[in-house]
Each structure stands twice: as C-alpha cells, then as structure tokens.
Amino acid sequence: MRALWTILVLCAVQVQPARAQSLYEPGAYQPLAADHKAFRIGDVVTVQVIENASAAANADTGSRRSNALGASLTRARTDALRVGVDTAGEFDGGGRTARTGRLVAQLSVTVREVLPNGDLRLEGEQLLTINEEQQRIVLSGLARPQDISDGNVVLSTRLADARITYVGDGDLADRQRPAWWRRALDWMGF
Numbered sequence: 572m573r574a575l576w577t578i579l580v581l582c583a584v585q586v587q588p589a590r591a592q593s594l595y596e597p598g599a600y601q602p603l604a605a606d607h608k609a610f611r612i613g614d615v616v617t618v619q620v621i622e623n624a625s626a627a628a629n630a631d632t633g634s635r636r637s638n639a640l641g642a643s644l645t646r647a648r649t650d651a652l653r654v655g656v657d658t659a660g661e662f663d664g665g666g667r668t669a670r671t672g673r674l675v676a677q678l679s680v681t682v683r684e685v686l687p688n689g690d691l692r693l694e695g696e697q698l699l700t701i702n703e704e705q706q707r708i709v710l711s712g713l714a715r716p717q718d719i720s721d722g723n724v725v726l727s728t729r730l731a732d733a734r735i736t737y738v739g740d741g742d743l744a745d746r747q748r749p750a751w752w753r754r755a756l757d758w759m760g761f
Contacts (some may be wrong), residue, residue: 598651608719609682609691618691618710620676620727620735627669674737676708690715693730709736 609616680695691714712730715741719725728735749757 583604584664599717608716608721608723610685610716612682612685615679615681615723616682616691616714617677617679617693617722617724618727618730619724620674620708622672622674622727622735624673625669626669627633630666674735676737678708678710678711686713688729691719693725705740707736707740709738710734723741 676697678695678697680693682691683694684692686692692711693714694711695709696709699708710727710733712727712733713724714730718729725736
C-alpha cells in the first residue's frame with residue numbers, strides 16, 4: 572500500500588504541461604547588421620552638452636506728475652483768507668542687465684523609460700572632483716531615436732524638456748557667495 576501511494580505521488584509531481592521556450596524576444600531583438608543605438612531601458616547614451624545662453628535687457632522710465640489743490644474763504648468786510656496746497660512729483664529711472672553663460676560637457680546617461688511613441692527618457696549625472704572642488708552635472712530630457720547618432724551620441728540641443736544642472740561645491744564656490752550678513756542686508760533692502 573505504501574509503495575502504491577509513493578507511485579501516485581511521484582506521478583502527480585511529474586505530470587506537468589510542457590512549455591516551449593523561444594530564443595526570440597521581440598523587445599530585445601536587434602539584427603546583426605543593425606546600428607547599436609540605445610532603444611531599451613538601461614541602455615547607455617552619450618550626451619554632448621553644448622549650451623550657450625545670453626540675455627540683455629534695457630529699461631528707461633520717465634514720469635512727471637503735478638497736482639494742485641486750492642481753496643478760498645472770504646470774510647465779510649476785510650481781507651480774503653486763502654488756503655492752497657500744491658504738490659509736484661518727478662521720477663526718472665533706468666536699468667540695464669546683461670548675462671551670458673556657456674557650458675560644454677560630455678556625459679553618459681541611461682534610458683529610464685521608453686514612451687509609447689518611441690521617444691526615450693534619459694537621466695543621469697556625473698561627479699568630478701578637481702582640486703578638492705566637487706563639480707556635479709545632472710541631466711534629464713527626452714530624445715527621439717532618430718536624433719541619436721550611429722555612435723550612440725545625442726546633442727543636448729536635440730533634447731526635449733531638457734533639465735541640465737551644473738553645480739560646484741568647495742572653497743572656490745563658497746568664496747563667490749556673499750556673506751550671511753550681506754544677504755540679510757540685501758533682503759531688508761539696504
């Protein structure tokens with residue numbers, strides 16, 4: 572009886588449907604003669620950051636204002652009593668601002684998401700330490716597959732919704748910031 576029970580258990584364990592496995596995966600297929608461009612999550616893309624920015628603004632303002640208010644009171648027999656108020660104001664102002672910036676860098680980022688239209692969401696960061704100053708570049712944006720070259724490189728000017736942050740930390744960056752008391756006075760308007 573025990574032997575029969577063991578045979579039934581073994582038969583139950585071994586009876587499983589056969590499953591066929593395929594070597595072809597549609598999401599990962601790439602022909603041998605194809606370019607090796609990024610097209611999947613986790614693929615690496617090199618971004619060449621070449622950004623030039625400049626802005627200038629001029630403003631000239633002039634205004635003049637003059638107000639007058641007068642009143643007169645008269646006495647019955649003698650002199651008239653007069654009361655008057657005059658005000659005048661004048662304002663003349665102007666300003667000019669100018670700013671330029673340039674950033675040239677190259678960093679490799681990864682594909683974080685493939686959108687339904689085929690565009691790739693790229694994200695990544697690079698940390699550099701130069702003379703005990705830490706430089707950090709953070710990049711994110713959307714790239715069209717046709718904008719990625721055969722060498723798997725895309726220009727930052729071809730990224731949509733690009734966010735590029737370049738921040739430095741260290742003694743040099745600290746010395747370029749105003750002292751806390753100067754920022755407090757600026758905040759109060761002095």
